[in-house]
Amino acid sequence: MATKDKAGTVFDYAPAPESRSVVDIASSYGLFIDGEFKQPQGPGGSFKTINPATEEVLAEVSDASAEDVDLAVKAARRAYTRVWSKMSGRERGKYLYRIARIIQERSRELAVLESLDNGKPIKESRDVDIPLVAAYFFYYAGWADKLEYAGWGPDPKPLGVAGQVIPWNFPLLMLAWKIAPALACGNTVVLKPAETTPLTALLFAEICQQADLPPGVVNILTGAGETGRVLVSHDDVDKVAFTGSTEVGRQIAKAVAGSKKKVTLELGGKAANIVYDDAPIDEAVEGIVNGIFFNQGHVCCAGSRLLVQESVADEVLARLKRRMATLRVGDPLDKNTDIGAINSAEQLARIRELSDIGESEGADRWSPACDLPTNGFWFPPTIFTGVSQAHRIAREEIFGPVLSVITFRTPAEAIEKANNTPFGLSAGVWTDKGSLILWTANRLRAGVVWANTFNKFDPTSPFGGYKESGYGREGGRHGLEAYLAN
Amino acid sequence: MPRLCLGRHDSPQPRAQTYAGSVTTSVHSAAGLAEATSSDAALRRFLHGLPGVDQVGAEVRAAGLATRSIKTTAKAFAIDLAIRMVDLTTLEGMDTPGKVAGLCSKAMRPDPADPACPSVAAVCVYPDMVRIAKDALGASEVHVASVATAFPSGRAARDIKLADTQDAVEAGADEIDMVIDRGAFLSGRYLEVFEEIVAVREACARPDGSSAHLKVIFETGELQTYDNVRRISWLAMLAGAHFIKTSTGKVQPAATLPVTLVMLEAVRDFREATGQMVGVKPAGGIRTSKDAIKYLVMVNETAGPDWLDPDWFRFGASTLLNDLLMQRTKMRTGRYSGPDYFTLD
Numbered sequence: 001m002a003t004k005d006k007a008g009t010v011f012d013y014a015p016a017p018e019s020r021s022v023v024d025i026a027s028s029y030g031l032f033i034d035g036e037f038k039q040p041q042g043p044g045g046s047f048k049t050i051n052p053a054t055e056e057v058l059a060e061v062s063d064a065s066a067e068d069v070d071l072a073v074k075a076a077r078r079a080y081t082r083v084w085s086k087m088s089g090r091e092r093g094k095y096l097y098r099i100a101r102i103i104q105e106r107s108r109e110l111a112v113l114e115s116l117d118n119g120k121p122i123k124e125s126r127d128v129d130i131p132l133v134a135a136y137f138f139y140y141a142g143w144a145d146k147l148e149y150a151g152w153g154p155d156p157k158p159l160g161v162a163g164q165v166i167p168w169n170f171p172l173l174m175l176a177w178k179i180a181p182a183l184a185c186g187n188t189v190v191l192k193p194a195e196t197t198p199l200t201a202l203l204f205a206e207i208c209q210q211a212d213l214p215p216g217v218v219n220i221l222t223g224a225g226e227t228g229r230v231l232v233s234h235d236d237v238d239k240v241a242f243t244g245s246t247e248v249g250r251q252i253a254k255a256v257a258g259s260k261k262k263v264t265l266e267l268g269g270k271a272a273n274i275v276y277d278d279a280p281i282d283e284a285v286e287g288i289v290n291g292i293f294f295n296q297g298h299v300c301c302a303g304s305r306l307l308v309q310e311s312v313a314d315e316v317l318a319r320l321k322r323r324m325a326t327l328r329v330g331d332p333l334d335k336n337t338d339i340g341a342i343n344s345a346e347q348l349a350r351i352r353e354l355s356d357i358g359e360s361e362g363a364d365r366w367s368p369a370c371d372l373p374t375n376g377f378w379f380p381p382t383i384f385t386g387v388s389q390a391h392r393i394a395r396e397e398i399f400g401p402v403l404s405v406i407t408f409r410t411p412a413e414a415i416e417k418a419n420n421t422p423f424g425l426s427a428g429v430w431t432d433k434g435s436l437i438l439w440t441a442n443r444l445r446a447g448v449v450w451a452n453t454f455n456k457f458d459p460t461s462p463f464g465g466y467k468e469s470g471y472g473r474e475g476g477r478h479g480l481e482a483y484l485a486n
Numbered sequence: 487m488p489r490l491c492l493g494r495h496d497s498p499q500p501r502a503q504t505y506a507g508s509v510t511t512s513v514h515s516a517a518g519l520a521e522a523t524s525s526d527a528a529l530r531r532f533l534h535g536l537p538g539v540d541q542v543g544a545e546v547r548a549a550g551l552a553t554r555s556i557k558t559t560a561k562a563f564a565i566d567l568a569i570r571m572v573d574l575t576t577l578e579g580m581d582t583p584g585k586v587a588g589l590c591s592k593a594m595r596p597d598p599a600d601p602a603c604p605s606v607a608a609v610c611v612y613p614d615m616v617r618i619a620k621d622a623l624g625a626s627e628v629h630v631a632s633v634a635t636a637f638p639s640g641r642a643a644r645d646i647k648l649a650d651t652q653d654a655v656e657a658g659a660d661e662i663d664m665v666i667d668r669g670a671f672l673s674g675r676y677l678e679v680f681e682e683i684v685a686v687r688e689a690c691a692r693p694d695g696s697s698a699h700l701k702v703i704f705e706t707g708e709l710q711t712y713d714n715v716r717r718i719s720w721l722a723m724l725a726g727a728h729f730i731k732t733s734t735g736k737v738q739p740a741a742t743l744p745v746t747l748v749m750l751e752a753v754r755d756f757r758e759a760t761g762q763m764v765g766v767k768p769a770g771g772i773r774t775s776k777d778a779i780k781y782l783v784m785v786n787e788t789a790g791p792d793w794l795d796p797d798w799f800r801f802g803a804s805t806l807l808n809d810l811l812m813q814r815t816k817m818r819t820g821r822y823s824g825p826d827y828f829t830l831d
Binding site: 011281 | 543544554557563564567751782794
């Protein structure tokens with residue numbers, strides 16, 4: 001285990017894998033429509049979902065066709081008209097509390113399943129994703145009987161049927177962001193999880209059954225992009241909520257333009273994480289690491305551009321590199337893993353492509369020495385220095401563990417560079433000076449600004465973007481507005 | 487040769503790091519360090535020029551490291567290492583020669599049922615018990631550490647503190663655990679604190695030219711802020727401390743993970759700046775194997791593996807040892823035995 005010689009003692013952490021036995025994955029799954037799992041009606045067929053860390057097939061899931069979408073929307077409409085919109089807020093709240101409690105009770109199962117299907121480390125699914133999922137349900141359960149006090153009119157009404165399409169980076173958490181406020185406000189939903197990460201949404205369907213949620217209030221349709229397109233274009237959908245890429249967001253905005261549908265879009269980002277010269281440096285380094293390497297960088301609000309003041313740039317980079325050498329990349333189910341697998345071959349190809357472009361455009365690429373597993377999709381934590389605003393890696397969302405480092409000389413230059421992007425989802429500020437935090441935050445065109453921290457989420461806090469990062473807010477009191485007619 | 491008797495100037499040169507590139511800090515150049523202690527004003531400028539510590543961030547980092555899961559072979563390794571790092575301590579008004587002698591037997595053979603169990607690093611006693619401990623330990627490798635300088639409050643005149651130190655050294659102490667003057671530090675008289683540490687370090691000298699090792703206790707529970715912990719760490723290292731130590735164990739809170747994190751960052755950065763290694767000793771409040779393992783993970787991932795050695799990291803504790811022994815027996819036999827199977831010295 002340990003060797004002691006001139007080079008010091010080696011403290012190797014033995015493998016500490018979380019047990020897979022807590023999850024029970026079926027070989028194939030139907031579609032969750034009207035409270036039951038049903039075989040797809042149309043010509044959709046099925047597709048496989050795999051474990052991105054091993055490429056092992058986990059299950060076969062149904063590919064919902066237009067006919068299935070229609071059935072699900074009809075079920076949601078029936079449930080809306082006959083049951084859910086008529087139910088008192090207090091009663092709806094009881095169901096949401098029940099769901100929240102079941103999520104807590106089954107948290108270990110949900111965490112393991114999330115890590116298996118998504119590739120994220122178990123310490124994140126266990127300590128971040130699933131606790132937040134429960135927190136969002138608890139939070140919006142509390143709003144269900146208090147909507148008239150939310151500030152969105154004296155007697156706000158639900159919109160009707162919500163068509164919701166969510167991404168693969170936080171599969172169950174994005175589901176919670178969508179379903180919890182929708183249900184609290186009295187809407188019913190048809191939700192499509194991402195093609196590569198459908199399993200926790202299907203387990204959530206089971207939880208809805210366990211909670212005796214009236215049939216049709218929540219419908220889950222698995223499928224690819226086409227299923228999502230059909231869902232958001234369906235005539236009887238009153239509200240569209242989407243989280244994902246700016247490109248798909250644009251298509252959705254076009255598809256629903258001119259219709260009665262209300263839309264919220266939460267899209268891409270290229271967040272600036274600004275480190276001033278008086279920052280608490282050790283904690284700033286932690287914040288940089290958390291900002292870009294959390295969830296393999298598959299985070300729309302990731303701090304993918306480090307803006308560091310020139311006078312401390314060398315020191316910050318040296319400390320950052322030393323810290324990166326301690327990151328443990330590997331088996332997502334190992335409790336000591338810091339960075340898991342890239343979610344899909346397709347995403348890995350995109351990260352590789354953009355990183356190669358970064359190199360060919362003249363930026364300096366660095367990764368710590370790390371052994372990557374041979375099977376599955378892996379990318380080492382990577383930083384690019386010598387990056388200028390003109391480089392593609394400084395402008396385009398990579399959605400992977402790749403950080404572009406840009407320097408600045410004055411606070412005004414930091415703001416100029418931070419805002420010089422088509423996106424505006426989030427930003428970070430690191431300084432010991434409170435007045436500089438406020439000065440900076442007031443000038444940043446970003447929906448969320450973190451001060452001396454990064455990637456912190458809370459159900460009471462609204463979240464959403466400026467510019468091409470989307471519109472509408474999710475979370476907090478503000479998040480109710482997207483699901484209410486006032 | 488006792489393990490800890492290397493002079494500071496003999497401490498290992500910085501070795502090739504496992505990470506790429508070494509960290510050079512602009513404020514910590516060697517020339518700047520000599521300058522830093524030239525006057526009270528210069529020392530204040532230096533200490534207040536150190537980067538701040540963000541309280542929330544430091545606590546989050548410490549809590550994050552505490553989630554590491556150390557199992558099977560890694561746990562066995564960590565438990566044996568932790569035993570070798572224990573400064574087995576009794577610092578009570580009711581201490582007697584009998585009590586100290588009993589503690590010494592335990593320090594040499596912590597688990598009478600298993601001769602393979604390593605001995606602890608040192609026993610830690612009051613100065614008047616040093617000779618008794620020294621006799622009881624005989625030729626064993628276990629050191630005698632003595633608190634000194636009007637421990638635990640440090641509220642006495644300088645010459646009394648120095649006499650206290652000399653008395654312990656003459657009685658045979660291998661290591662001196664001094665307390666700083668927290669009043670002077672909190673009122674901003676940094677140079678006074680610095681000079682006192684230098685004077686105590688001189689009082690650690692033996693007639694043969696060797697010197698007892700000096701651990702400097704900060705009583706971080708009284709300094710309260712992490713910025714203060716970072717400043718006093720640098721001050722003590724500049725003054726020649728061989729070890730920096732969190733607490734006396736007489737004040738709550740004693741050692742905490744975030745305080746130890748800030749101190750480990752300080753010794754790491756000090757080596758980057760000067761090439762000299764300084765040890766770290768959290769003391770007080772560490773009672774379980776689980777806690778001790780969290781500290782070892784923090785050492786490993788903050789200061790680095792070079793500090794994973796009793797020469798560079800210690801636990802000041804009294805009840806920790808029995809829990810380590812109980813866990814060690816469990817790892818060896820697969821069964822938990824009751825506390826009655828471990829001695830209460």
